[in-house]
Amino acid sequence: MRYCLMNQPAGLALVDRYGKKPPLIVNYASPALRRRQKKISARGELLIRAVKEKPGARVLDMTAGLGIDAFILASYGHEVMMLERSKTVYLLVRDALMRAQQLKDLKPILDRLTLHHWDSTQAFLPAKGFDAALVDPMFEEKKKSALPPGNMQMLQAFLGQGAELQPFLTAAQALGIRRTIVKRPRVDREPAINARRPVYQLTGRSSRLDVFFNPV
Ligand SMILES: C[S@@+](CC[C@H](N)C(=O)[O-])C[C@H]1O[C@@H](n2cnc3c(N)ncnc32)[C@H](O)[C@@H]1O
Numbered sequence: 387m388r389y390c391l392m393n394q395p396a397g398l399a400l401v402d403r404y405g406k407k408p409p410l411i412v413n414y415a416s417p418a419l420r421r422r423q424k425k426i427s428a429r430g431e432l433l434i435r436a437v438k439e440k441p442g443a444r445v446l447d448m449t450a451g452l453g454i455d456a457f458i459l460a461s462y463g464h465e466v467m468m469l470e471r472s473k474t475v476y477l478l479v480r481d482a483l484m485r486a487q488q489l490k491d492l493k494p495i496l497d498r499l500t501l502h503h504w505d506s507t508q509a510f511l512p513a514k515g516f517d518a519a520l521v522d523p524m525f526e527e528k529k530k531s532a533l534p535p536g537n538m539q540m541l542q543a544f545l546g547q548g549a550e551l552q553p554f555l556t557a558a559q560a561l562g563i564r565r566t567i568v569k570r571p572r573v574d575r576e577p578a579i580n581a582r583r584p585v586y587q588l589t590g591r592s593s594r595l596d597v598f599f600n601p602v
Pocket of ligand 1: 524
């Protein structure tokens with residue numbers, strides 16, 4: 387088996403036994419995230435702008451991944467429910483959340499985050515009353531992230547790429563979520579033939595947010 391989960395002193399790690407990449411450990415207290423978190427604002431964070439709500443909004447993160455976007459939204463004051471399909475990624479994030487809970491300054495942020503192991507394209511009954519949904523599947527290779535770049539690359543190498551947007555949009559609509567935000571690479575190489583068009587887009591340095599309104 388190429389990849390394995392290992393308990394290391396810094397936390398639960400995803401290890402590539404044949405690769406040269408360092409182990410993937412999610413750390414919400416990393417210096418990069420702390421810097422980003424300290425200057426958090428709706429102006430500076432595209433995602434917060436896309437949610438377009440005052441702190442305290444409820445966001446459903448349909449593709450939790452390493453939970454970085456969710457952590458940023460929770461740092462702003464939103465309440466985020468994260469759904470993650472991969473059991474391995476879920477365990478990595480759960481471990482990171484438990485470690486971060488022990489840090490006094492991060493605890494209030496962590497209290498606004500919940501995580502479930504679930505395929506978000508399937509009906510999830512407790513997911514009700516959300517102001518916005520976030521979708522960030524593996525559309526294509528990502529070059530930047532708030533964590534060391536290796537973490538996102540490692541996640542992609544482990545999970546592979548390929549995701550269809552429509553099932554997420556359908557699921558968000560079924561849950562009565564009016565606004566769905568889809569994170570894509572800034573330059574999108576995916577063909578948009580027959581794809582539903584967003585109402586508007588916010589473009590950042592490395593990524594783009596497509597905002598869809600669901601008829602609810
Ligand atoms: C690019 S990562 C998300 C990164 C995340 N936005 C962050 O800030 O760390 C995509 C994640 O979505 C998860 N995923 C893909 N399809 C999913 C589904 N149908 N339900 C739940 N999670 C899904 C993958 O397992 C992967 O962990």
